[in-house]
Amino acid sequence: MTETRPKLLVIEDDPGLQAQLKWAYEDFDVIVAGDRASALTLLRAEMPDVVTLDLGLPPDPDGTTEGFAVLDEIMALKPGTKVIVASGHGARESALQAIARGAYDFYPKPVDIDALGLIVRRALQLHRLEEENRRLASRAEKDEKVLGRLITTAPEMLRVARTIERVANTNVSVMLLGASGTGKELLARGLHEASDRAKREFVAINCAAIPENLLESELFGHEKGAFTGAVKTTPGKIELAAGGTLFLDEVGDIPLQLQVKLLRFLQERVIERVGSRESIPVDTRIVCATHQDLEAMIGEGRFREDLFYRLAEIVVRIPSLSERPGDAALLAKAFLHRHARDMNPSVRGFAADALAAIDAWHWPGNVRELENRVKRAVIMADEKLVGAADLDLADPDEQVINALNLKSAREQADRKVIRHALARSEGNISSTAKMLGISRPTLYDLLKQYDLQN
Numbered sequence: 001m002t003e004t005r006p007k008l009l010v011i012e013d014d015p016g017l018q019a020q021l022k023w024a025y026e027d028f029d030v031i032v033a034g035d036r037a038s039a040l041t042l043l044r045a046e047m048p049d050v051v052t053l054d055l056g057l058p059p060d061p062d063g064t065t066e067g068f069a070v071l072d073e074i075m076a077l078k079p080g081t082k083v084i085v086a087s088g089h090g091a092r093e094s095a096l097q098a099i100a101r102g103a104y105d106f107y108p109k110p111v112d113i114d115a116l117g118l119i120v121r122r123a124l125q126l127h128r129l130e131e132e133n134r135r136l137a138s139r140a141e142k143d144e145k146v147l148g149r150l151i152t153t154a155p156e157m158l159r160v161a162r163t164i165e166r167v168a169n170t171n172v173s174v175m176l177l178g179a180s181g182t183g184k185e186l187l188a189r190g191l192h193e194a195s196d197r198a199k200r201e202f203v204a205i206n207c208a209a210i211p212e213n214l215l216e217s218e219l220f221g222h223e224k225g226a227f228t229g230a231v232k233t234t235p236g237k238i239e240l241a242a243g244g245t246l247f248l249d250e251v252g253d254i255p256l257q258l259q260v261k262l263l264r265f266l267q268e269r270v271i272e273r274v275g276s277r278e279s280i281p282v283d284t285r286i287v288c289a290t291h292q293d294l295e296a297m298i299g300e301g302r303f304r305e306d307l308f309y310r311l312a313e314i315v316v317r318i319p320s321l322s323e324r325p326g327d328a329a330l331l332a333k334a335f336l337h338r339h340a341r342d343m344n345p346s347v348r349g350f351a352a353d354a355l356a357a358i359d360a361w362h363w364p365g366n367v368r369e370l371e372n373r374v375k376r377a378v379i380m381a382d383e384k385l386v387g388a389a390d391l392d393l394a395d396p397d398e399q400v401i402n403a404l405n406l407k408s409a410r411e412q413a414d415r416k417v418i419r420h421a422l423a424r425s426e427g428n429i430s431s432t433a434k435m436l437g438i439s440r441p442t443l444y445d446l447l448k449q450y451d452l453q454n
Contacts, residue, residue: 005029006124007048011039011070013057017111021052024113025120034058036070043077049127050120053103055087055094062093068101075102080130082123086111125320129385130349149186151334154324160187163316168194173311175251176289178318181368184289185249187318191287192245200244207235208250216258217274220265226275238271241284251311252303256277259304266310286311321363321370324394325419328358328370335374338388344378351385357393360416415450418443 008028010021011037022030031046033039035058051074053449055067064087074081079102087094088109095106104123107116119209150161167174168191176184185204192202210218217226221236238246248254254262265271266286270279288311297303321328332350340347350358354377362371421432433443446452 005193006050007031007046008094008120009039009042009046009048009050009051011053011057013054013061015286017054020113020117021111024117025095028120032403038065039070040073040077043074043081047078049082049215050082050104050123051081052116052120053083054109055085057100058411069096069205071098071101071103080127082127084116084119084123086116105380126385128208129352142348150183150190151331152320152324152327154327157324158320160316160318161190163314164191167191167314169196171285171295172313173285174287174314174316175312176287176316176318178289178291179320179366180291180417181366182318182320183367185247186243187316188247188289189288192247192285192390195245195285197244197285201241202245202247203237203241204247204249206249208253212255212258215254216261219258220261220271221273223273226273230275233273236271236273238265238282238284239280242282243284244287245287248286248288250290250292250296251284251288252290252294256302256304263307263310266307326422328361331367331370332358332374335371336378339375339378343375344381346384347381347386348384349386351383351387353388354386354391354393357388357391360395411450415452418446418450418452 006028008025008030010018010030010032011034012018012021012032015034018032018034022032022134028050031042033042039053042048053067053070053074055064055071056062057066057070060066067087068087071083071085074083082104083098083102085094085098085103086107086109087098091106091108095108098106104126105119107119150157152158152161162203163175164187173192174188175186178184188204189202192198205218207215207381216421217230217234217236219236219238221234221239222230224233256311261272265282269283270281272279294303294308294312298305298308329350336347336349358370365372373391373393374386376392377386381387381390417436418432421435429440429443433440436443438446
């Protein structure tokens, strides 16, 4: 099957230059227009990726008014089009005005076909990159969402999601184990929304963020007058989540004396507010999370073993972002789309160096670090595409590869690049080979050599 060639619309009223430009782009599907009406008709019908536009069009061939009118209409009809304008009339002023009105680039007449060819092909590459950004951002918002909100294509994370979906409609307690920033609360909320408790409350509490002397009241509530400042009876988080789900984040920070009271609730499903002896039955499901090693804490006497087994009926280990190939770029595009809409609508996507840096970075702060970097980059970016410098990421070429010799270093680099290329092309061998700049047979050989085949 022949690959579809990109479309180039040449808007030029000189028949000789029309023919010259048409034959100069054998790798494009070139369509030609000589005036505003035919240009706009072809734009609507053909939807070209790139347009070259002579500003001197009839009925103003010696001026620029008609050309600028065409440019304005192209930007209104299809703003993502890369328009390269040409004029011999006041080149500097025309160039500045054209760029301000949305043109991608400008070249002065007389036309240098080779120089123009470089600009056209660069414009096409940028157009394709922006299209990929838009496509992946849209895919991130729709197709790759599991558990309602989680964005991933990594098999490691999909297994986590499937496990959570499988236990959602049971009443077992679930413990999520993972490093800070891996999305534990997002997964807990996803579990709640996939369960038959979804119509009731999802309540989250960070046990590490509340002082020990207040945590009991936060969890179990208190009666009026139970302590100084208790001016009214207040239900706790367990009661507020009745019929729904309570998410206990950083459960390892619950003090020992309060662990006993939580264990009683899990065993008997009743609570007592602070300052009361009345037992209140409550049907609340507990989902908890921690980044701490609870088994080590049990050995040190800092966490009750019986409480651990009550909380950890199902244990789900969440991989770090660096263990989810391809997800960093996918998530970054979703974050950029979300934050650019509110903070800097002129930002359209990521430049190639930014995508390479995102793929190569080890993300010690996981998804939280990624979102923070993208948000900052969107705010600070001066261009339409966010670059690696905006993300404040090191050049991936400068990162140290942990290898003993050049051969193993090369193999390490090859494996990483191939895995990321496969992820970004959704496993399509032809697209991956093209992205890597190698032939399909060579890619198949490398997949076999590095044992990267499914």
